[in-house]
Amino acid sequence: MSTATAKKPRLTTSAMIASIASEGQRTIAAPFGKALVTLAEQRPEIVGLTADLAKYTDLHLFGQAYPERFFQMGMAEQLLMAAAGGMAKEGFMPFATTYAVFGTRRAFDFVHQVIAEENLNVKLCCALPGLTTGYGPSHQAAEDLALVRAIPGMTVIDPCDALDIEQAVPAIAAHNGPVYMRLLRGNVPLVLDEYDYKFELGKAKLLRGGNDVLLIASGIMTMRSLEVASALAADQVDVAVLHVPTIKPLDTATILAEASRSGRLVVVAENHTTVGGLGEAVATALLTAGVSPQFRQIALPDAFLDAGALPTLHDRYGISTDAMAKTIKTWLA
């Protein structure tokens, strides 16, 4: 019998704008765009700029609400960043959006020299951070945090969910200086409303306590860490989750206080390569303070990542909830 007649398995897809929400998860649509529209009512100095990605960064909502304050820069990210800097020099507060790969890799010198060197009040909000698209390295910003962390004076935000984004928008606007915020767009999961949590710039927040493992995470990896904590609780493993939405400046005091508690495995989980992200930042903070718990990193490999469906890739690279739980159990064994 020919194998050609056998029923083929249904192949997974690699949609560019795959939602990171799992089946049945509560979501909020376009939290960034809505929060910006609301804030801009009271802040007439806010302007929006994009490089042909308004619809894909939820900035189109701002453009519809304030057409005279919305500026289309075309698919030209160097112009986007420099023009945002120019508008900031004239007293405006530009929110500039594109994908993270273009905002960091493509336009790096313009972010560094035009915006950061003069401490201009530009908010870069960049979608598809880390591994949140299956389109391969052209669109996967696995190293965005390493790049922007290296820029002096840059504040770096990695929000977890819709609530985080909604609260981070006014918080980064209240901060005078350049900010890079990883953007989750479209239908964004809502997770943190179940916790006693409020976004505060520069603050890490303990979302749940636990005696066996301390998971330090940012961005969507905080959501995954909370799921891992629930899953491992069934196995009598007690997992604490510390959410670090501000990557720079790092809340070293809170991290050290939590990591200093003896007897816990410390795991940093990040949607970013092992190079130059939260894991290395935390490791440096711990070593510098002479705190040396058992330390592990869950992160993307230092490699050009595969194309494919996100669930497949998150499993492959160990950042899905199941993969994380399995890895942590191995470390505890």
Place this chain on the structure above:
Amino acid sequence: MNTPSDTGLQAKLAEHAYRIRRFALQMGEVQGQGYVGQALGYADVLAVAYCHAMSFRPDDPEWQGRDRFLLSHGHYAIAFYAALIEAGIIPEDELESYGSDDSRLPMSGMATYTPGMEISGGSLGQGLPIAVGMALGLRLKGNPAFVYNSMSDGELDEGSTWEAAMGAAHHGLGNLICLVDINNQQADGPSSKVMGFEPLADKWASFGWHVQRVDGNDLPAVIAAFDTARQLAEAKPRVILFDTLMGKGVPFLEAREKNHFIRVDPPEWQQALDILDQAQGAAR
């Protein structure tokens, strides 16, 4: 034909250009180096910009109504400081600190160091896209000031220049004037060998700009070009392409083998100053 008032204006601006050249040479002598070839070549353009075309308040460099002048080619700082001294924004005695540690006059222009320096140039190709943002911002505020972006011909190689050229035309930025110094010298040699940019006027025109190309060392032509660029009614960005001669005004430097960085031997600084003084004395 020149009217008497034109002649008076030209004589006044020639005096300013002479002083700008002189200040640049004095700064060059302090450090024994500097982009003086470019400064001498561009002095006429800077004199017309700062002593004829632009609105500003010397004692208030951040006055909101000022025309903005962006020095994209940060290495022209020596020429620009000379213009700022002539404009009264920087005191003359400060030129002795040029390029020294903790000076407000670093070798490459930086906004955070120097009054009147609008941007940190030097990473070439950034001035024009910044100018697009400032011009958009001024228009949104209803501020009628102009944004002048000053750049070198080498910056025509940078892709960001053309991103900005498209963006400025798309947004109809009639408050943006780009000044290009065409001396045909880049770090690795003549621009025509490094990366040919001709036909340049056609290029800018095809990007939707109002274009003028003039001899940047012909004062009446430079004055007229600035006046035309400012008075144009059309809502489109304007560019003035200035063909300039490096070393202009000092014949032995004009004749010297053309390099990005013209060599000047120690005794030649004073010789160059003497030549400028004699020529200006004869013209008065």
